[in-house]
Amino acid sequence: DIQMTQSPSSLSASVGDRVTITCRASQSISSYLNWYQQKPGKAPNLLIYAASRLQSGVPSRFSGSGSGTDFTLTISTLQPEDFATYYCQQSYSTPYTFGQGTKLEIK
Amino acid sequence: EVQVVESGGDLVQPGGSLRLSCAASGFTFSSYEVNWVRQAPGKGLEWISYISSSGFTIYYADSVKGRFTISRDNAKNSLYLQMNSLRDEDTAVYYCARVGVWDLSWYIDLWGRGTLVTVSS
Numbered sequence: 464d465i466q467m468t469q470s471p472s473s474l475s476a477s478v479g480d481r482v483t484i485t486c487r488a489s490q491s492i493s494s495y496l497n498w499y500q501q502k503p504g505k506a507p508n509l510l511i512y513a514a515s516r517l518q519s520g521v522p523s524r525f526s527g528s529g530s531g532t533d534f535t536l537t538i539s540t541l542q543p544e545d546f547a548t549y550y551c552q553q554s555y556s557t558p559y560t561f562g563q564g565t566k567l568e569i570k
Numbered sequence: 571e572v573q574v575v576e577s578g579g580d581l582v583q584p585g586g587s588l589r590l591s592c593a594a595s596g597f598t599f600s601s602y603e604v605n606w607v608r609q610a611p612g613k614g615l616e617w618i619s620y621i622s623s624s625g626f627t628i629y630y631a632d633s634v635k636g637r638f639t640i641s642r643d644n645a646k647n648s649l650y651l652q653m654n655s656l657r658d659e660d661t662a663v664y665y666c667a668r669v670g671v672w673d674l675s676w677y678i679d680l681w682g683r684g685t686l687v688t689v690s691s
Binding site for chain 2 (some may be wrong): 499557559564
């Protein structure tokens with residue numbers, strides 16, 4: 464199975480900050496990497512697919528990069544509504560594992 | 571409105587069974603692959619099962635293989651998850667999750683609100 468490891472597990476930041484979350488796969492997954500945002504009590508929401516493609520309707524302050532085993536999600540200028548938990552997921556091979564999540568909190 | 575709505579979650583005893591349903595509307599359900607994803611209370615997301623648009627290709631996570639069965643009825647725009655031999659660790663919110671495809675890559679582009687399954691005596 465492919466293990467997905469996110470870092471950090473939690474992060475405190477302020478509105479206006481630039482934030483980067485990292486996701487590392489235990490083996491190469493090419494660009495088969497997706498990012499989701501989840502707010503408390505809500506279903507996840509797709510942000511980025513295929514490592515770097517922005518889902519329709521998602522603000523352009525979100526961006527993704529990487530390929531192979533190392534990936535990043537960047538939020539260029541944090542907004543109040545961005546405080547949430549973020550998950551990466553590989554769609555390269557079954558089981559389609561998620562990272563453990565990164566909780567982004569207000570400093 | 572494009573949506574998927576889960577139902578069937580309940581309190582069940584260990585060793586018991588439950589059948590979850592997911593009703594799709596607003597899109598051509600038969601054209602889409604679908605997953606079940608679950609989330610234990612206070613924990614992260616766990617992919618548990620996938621079914622192709624035709625129903626011919628199915629995958630399971632090891633944690634549910636042999637106990638859970640995914641199926642679909644395209645004529646009824648519905649997805650199902652039959653859950654047998656339930657364990658305490660199956661307690662979670664279960665999400666129905668539609669697959670979007672770009673090139674050879676896939677992702678989950680539509681999630682339901684989830685249905686809560688509680689396994690407890």
